[in-house]
Amino acid sequence: MAVYKVLLKTYRPEHIGIYGTSAGAILTAEVAVKLKQLGLPLPGALGIFSGLGDFTREGDSVAMYALDGLSGHLEPPKEPLLNDYLGSTDAHDPVASPLFADLHRMPPTLFVTSGRDLLMSGTTILHRAFLRAGVDAELIVFEGLPHAFWNDATLPESKEAFGDMAKFFVKKLAVDSAMRLR
Numbered sequence: 001m002a003v004y005k006v007l008l009k010t011y012r013p014e015h016i017g018i019y020g021t022s023a024g025a026i027l028t029a030e031v032a033v034k035l036k037q038l039g040l041p042l043p044g045a046l047g048i049f050s051g052l053g054d055f056t057r058e059g060d061s062v063a064m065y066a067l068d069g070l071s072g073h074l075e076p077p078k079e080p081l082l083n084d085y086l087g088s089t090d091a092h093d094p095v096a097s098p099l100f101a102d103l104h105r106m107p108p109t110l111f112v113t114s115g116r117d118l119l120m121s122g123t124t125i126l127h128r129a130f131l132r133a134g135v136d137a138e139l140i141v142f143e144g145l146p147h148a149f150w151n152d153a154t155l156p157e158s159k160e161a162f163g164d165m166a167k168f169f170v171k172k173l174a175v176d177s178a179m180r181l182r
Helices: 002-007 023-037 060-064 120-132 156-173
Strands: 017-021 045-049 109-116 137-146
Touching: 017 023, 017 156, 023 045, 045 120, 045 156, 060 120, 109 120, 109 156, 120 137, 137 156
Parallel strands: 017 045, 045 109, 109 137
Antiparallel strands: none
């Protein structure tokens, strides 16, 4: 929030993108909800790459996959995946679980996940919530790859994912040399 507020002093919000992977993807959605609650201008685009927006339930993918892909078991976890993250915060709080927030008029958002990602369910569930709210939301699902596979830059799919991410932000942020306020 602090960094975004400082950026607003120099850049127009429509030229600012916020994105993250995994925990950073969760924070991206949370920050966007908080900005909206505070009445601050929203960024021009969001990127939620292998994240989630609902701490009240775990998606099916958590039961099937670990960080490295197929986990070999199908028994759901006994405790919510990110229980420690919430601490004493209510899992229904719309900032903690953006699925419960008013998502109308959120910025265009790119969701990226993969078929063997433990957060694939969370990513796709949040994507559908954005669509229900009328948000310009795109979803890309890569086949047969684990959580946040693009962290391995040697994979050809990582190069493709980075290209998709870059094209999305360039298009949605209308990046040009005149994007500074001054």
